[in-house]
Amino acid sequence: MTTAPEPAFLEPWHAQLFALTVHLNDSGRLDWGDWAARFGATLAVHGLDRDLDGGDDYFNAWLETLEAILADVGAAAPDEAAQLREAWRQAYLNTPHGAPVRLST
Amino acid sequence: MRVKALETILTRKGLVDPAALDEIIDTYQNRIGPKNGAEVVARAWSDPAFRGALLRDADSVIAEMGHYGRQGEHVVVVENTPEIHNMVVCTLCSCYPWPLLGIPPGWYKSDAYRARAVREPRRVLAEFGVTLPEATAVRVWDSTAEVRYLVLPMRPEGTESMDLTQLSELVTRDSMIGTGLPKSPR
Known part of the structure; x- marks a missing residue:
C-alpha cells in the first residue's frame, strides 16, 4: 500500500469506461444504486479465487458489469458488441502508426 | 476495444x-482531486461556523463552494478528535467522495483494503504509518452509493499563524480517507 501520488487513471481505457458509465448515469440511463450493487456483486465473484489489486482487474469487473447491464436493457446486445469489437480490432490493425484510428463504416 | x-x-x-x-x-x-477536499478542510480548521455547517450538512456547504457535485449522492463529514479516529472504506465496491477527492487510489479499490479495513483497522493504519494512542477509538465508515464519507482530520499543532493556502497544503488525500494524518508544519 503506497501513499505516493498517482494519476487519476492508470490506463486510457479505464478513463473511457469510467466516463461512459458516469455519462449514462448523468443522462438518467443508469441508476447509481443499481450500478453499485451489480458492480459489487461482480467484484465479489472475481475476488473468490484471488485477491483483486484494484488495477486492471477492478476495471475488468467494471466492464463486465456494464456490458451485462447494457445487454439486459437491450442497449447493447452481446452479438452487436462482439461485431463492433472485431470492427475496432481491424481498424487498429489497418491504421498506419500515428494516424487516428477510425471505423470504416 | x-x-x-x-x-x-x-x-x-x-x-x-x-x-x-x-x-x-x-x-x-x-x-477535481484531493485539493478540493483540502480546501474544505483548511476552511473548517480556520472558521468554526463553517466547520459547524460542514458537519451538519456537508452537501449544501460543498455546493456553495462550487465543487462539482453529482445527483443522488450525499457527503457526510466525520471529524477526528483525540478520542475518535475515523477511517473510510467501501466494502461493496469503491464508493468515494469524487467531487472532493477525485478518483480513488488503487489500494482503496483493492480486496485487501476493502476486507481488512473493517476487520483489523489498526493494523491497516500501522501499514500506512499511522499509530494512534491506545485510548483513541477507531471508527470505520462503510461508504455506499448514496452516502460517501470525508474525514475531517485534526488540525496539526503549530499552525496557528497559517493562512488557508498554507493549511490546505498540509492536508493529504489519505488524511481525508483516514489512512493518514495531515503533514506537520516545518
Whole structure:
C-alpha cells in the first residue's frame, strides 16, 4: 500500500469506461444504486479465487458489469458488441502508426 | 476495444454523446482531486461556523463552494478528535467522495483494503504509518452509493499563524480517507 501520488487513471481505457458509465448515469440511463450493487456483486465473484489489486482487474469487473447491464436493457446486445469489437480490432490493425484510428463504416 | 465497442454502439443509438465523455474525463483528470477536499478542510480548521455547517450538512456547504457535485449522492463529514479516529472504506465496491477527492487510489479499490479495513483497522493504519494512542477509538465508515464519507482530520499543532493556502497544503488525500494524518508544519 503506497501513499505516493498517482494519476487519476492508470490506463486510457479505464478513463473511457469510467466516463461512459458516469455519462449514462448523468443522462438518467443508469441508476447509481443499481450500478453499485451489480458492480459489487461482480467484484465479489472475481475476488473468490484471488485477491483483486484494484488495477486492471477492478476495471475488468467494471466492464463486465456494464456490458451485462447494457445487454439486459437491450442497449447493447452481446452479438452487436462482439461485431463492433472485431470492427475496432481491424481498424487498429489497418491504421498506419500515428494516424487516428477510425471505423470504416 | 471492448470499451470502444460499447461506446460506438451507444453513440450510434444516440444514447451517448462523445463530447460529454471527453468532458467527464477532463474533469476527473484535471479539475477535481484531493485539493478540493483540502480546501474544505483548511476552511473548517480556520472558521468554526463553517466547520459547524460542514458537519451538519456537508452537501449544501460543498455546493456553495462550487465543487462539482453529482445527483443522488450525499457527503457526510466525520471529524477526528483525540478520542475518535475515523477511517473510510467501501466494502461493496469503491464508493468515494469524487467531487472532493477525485478518483480513488488503487489500494482503496483493492480486496485487501476493502476486507481488512473493517476487520483489523489498526493494523491497516500501522501499514500506512499511522499509530494512534491506545485510548483513541477507531471508527470505520462503510461508504455506499448514496452516502460517501470525508474525514475531517485534526488540525496539526503549530499552525496557528497559517493562512488557508498554507493549511490546505498540509492536508493529504489519505488524511481525508483516514489512512493518514495531515503533514506537520516545518
